[in-house]
Amino acid sequence: MLIKINGQEIELPEGSTVKDAIKATKAPHIKGSVISVIKGKEEFEKHINKYKIKTTAGSIIIEILEDEKITPLIKAWRKNYKKFNGQRIRWTTPDEVAIGPIKTELEPTHKEFQYNKNEVILSLSGFSPESTHVIFSKDQHKAIYGAPPHNRGVFAKIIGGMRTLLLLTEDDHIKEVKPIIERRSIVKSAAVTDLNTILKDGNQVFTYVKVKPDKKSPESVEHFFSLLEDGKVKVDYESNSFIGFYALEGIKKGVERIEQRKRGTVTLRNRGRGVGRVYIYREDRVSTPSHNYIGTVQKGMELVDIARKGDHITIKCEPGRIMTVNMTQKQAEEYLQEHHIKQIRDGLKDDKAIIVKQEPKYTMDILKEKKVKTFGIEKDKLIEIEMDEKAPRSTWYFKKISGLVDSPIGSMKVHFAFPGMKVVMFEGDKTEAKGIVPENTPTKCVKAGEIGVTNMSRHHVGLIGVRLEDNDEFGPTGEPFNATNIIGKVTKGLKNIEKFKEGDTVYVREKK
Template sequence: MRVFVDGKEIELDEKSSLGEALKAAGAKPAQGAIIGVVKGRGEQSLQTNSYWLNTTKGKLRIELLENDLQKIWHESINDIVSSEVRWASTSGVAFGPFSSSISFGREAHEYNRWEIVIGAAGFEAEKTQLIFVRRRHSAAYGVPAEGGLLAHVVGGKNTLDRLEIGDKILAIEPIVEWQDLTEKLATQDMTLPLEDGMEVFTEVQVELMEDAPYGAEFFLALTRGGTLKVDSVSSSYISSDQLLAEPIIFEHREPRLEGAVTVRTSGRGLGRIFIYKADRTSNPGHSVVGHVNAGMDMVKLAGPGQLVTVRVKPERIMLMGSKLSDALLLLKERGIEVEVDGQGGEDAVVVKQDPRATMEILKAKKVKLLTMPANRLVAIELYHDLAPKTLDYFRHVTGLKERPVGPLPVYFVYENTILFKPEIDAVSYKELLPENKPTGPIPAGSIGISNQVSKKIGLVGVRLVADKRYGPSGEKFEATNIIGRVLEPEKLKDVKEGETIYVLEVR
């Protein structure tokens, strides 16, 4: 029989399993990731009450309400096209005039932002207009007794605030949606029997944009393990919260078409990554960083909590944590000029790179590396399940959320205790409630952070010997959150105040 794996045609024996198909195709989905299986495709058109209004300032998407005013809309739609802004204020903006069969009154009504009202200017049906409400207010617009509410603005909302006198409606396009009738499933069952003609998808392929180097790097950081964890699903997108609340700048704006990859750069949901399953307008809070080139079926199959294998182009250039010799070899293979600042030789490791963004390195064709002796790069293990909120703070202040290596400046050294003061001061906006407090002797090499019970909240500490009374940051147990352990404590025995060590998280 014939099946397709990631678009590649494969000949198999009858009743072959999913695992056999993947082996024959050489496909290797990430461990724990779902595999999409599609059997038969189909769709049917669905008429909607949604329309795109193309204006001289951009597009507005509106959704008509189910009421009698729809009749006036359909009768007048040809006249509404080419209508101009008659007036604009902080309360609203009106397009018109056009003649209609509207029945109107003189009473005032209350309106809310994003509502669209149909009314008779000067209480004359020949001067009917559409009023787009910008803020909540009361007014007498010559509307029917029920209030004249025709529709809501549901897309392109930023366009509404930019409309002014002189702007026009250039075109009105009805939106036709399609109901997907495809038989499909997401599975990890390698024994699943396949049938002739089935399609199998193992990965999503994403190509990143040169115009969004920092957003692209953000996405590369999110998918550095070769997967994307789906945290939320809607009819129009899937999203991942693994870098939620991490700051990222806005770089590129364009319509969020199917397959667009965006990052939320402001407001609620900062740092959230989206992949779109349906077209949406551009948004000033969403920076587009890439597009899906293949595997949209996987995007549409994925559910909350599932992992999706992701292959990103270009591959990330992340040299931090690598031996200098390995980094130089990789850069030579990719034709990138390199400047090394710091320790050389076989013992050197890379702890910083400039530029840090892959797209910037590829564009400049050169990179500067900061190196240190390997004994200043310390491997650590973190207890995510035991102290997730404290680790959110720790990974944020060290940069470990986005990079494999992070700095820890040495603040104070006494006896067998080393205190570190992170470069980023985040105690004002990252909670450090008591979490995973010690209940017995602290093992040597434990890493602790002073919680909000302590006056020195946010300090990171490591104790090189076991202790029955105090935590790694020198605090009593109730003021200490244990987040992990140092795997190479011998590297910390000779550190001095004022120097910076680098930590490498072993996952």
């Protein structure tokens, strides 16, 4: 049987499953992500009711009428519309424009009918199905078109491009006739399925969404890459117009390229409520200054259309992210060579040095410049931490201000370090720390290596600290236990922390 998976045709044995199709084509798909299975072309096109007719004078949009009585007309159109591609305008009059002829199996009548403006008619010229034309009515008139007996041959109406219709002459021709894919067309013919679903001949399977990122929005694109760190992303909101991904809500980015939000457009909210959210649009919407343009879906809108809140979608970007942070200088060299990008080593240049930052920071800028500076440090100077899930607000705050939200390695600046005090504190951000309620506060003893954040019960809210020895009275920021939220612990490099001085930058990464 013939199956299409992400647009690729493949022959599979009867009884094959979605899993078999994925394996045979090596289709991108991460376990747990939603899959779309669409029935055969004929079943799919049953739910398409709009078509765009592109001509040398412009485009005309028609909408199929919803009437069971004209089913033979609709079937004839859907079966044959591609035959009009490349054909010249057959004739024009003050009342009509005709395209064709093509061959159909319709039967003519010899009656004269009244036609209204904007109606679209199937005409059998000379009362012959071998000379079937499509007539666009420009005005109310009477005519004998040899039309089939169903609804005077009227199967559609013109809903766009009337000006184009008036401009057409016999010197013009049809460039292309194509269906307009709307969300409702997909939803009615698609189903979310698991990998063991048995496929049938003609099925179309979609396993992932492919996005082309925009070169003019490097910061927003990098935000999107961070969202896709695991290759799949959870749908946090869905409506008729869009689906939303809110995992990085609260991360502010500057204003970049602003574009009309057409179907398939990916945007980032850059201000106001919901800043940091990412959206993929199911329907056209006007541009707004609060949304940066990230890119456009090139493949897999079928998944965007059927996804529900709570679903996960596999998303791939092309080009993908260029990220050398957390690699060794040598690993980065090999990685960048594969991408034809020049490496400029900085900081510690030794092959085994760990890269803690790259310049340019953003992928689209790196691709533009074709070079990147990689800053390395000794592996022993890198601090590894393990986050505590019992303090979700506080750990999010820590990741946010350290940069761990969108980079494998973050950094903090030492705020206070005094020999013999057995505590080191790092700069926080009072603005970002708003709303850090008491959570996971210690009760008996703070162990050496535990990391704490001062909660909103104290003036120095947001201050971050690490204890270098056990303490039964005060937390890592010098506050009482009830003002301290424990967010995790240092798992590697604790001895090095004591060596840091005020103003030093400390690089941290999360234990995986």
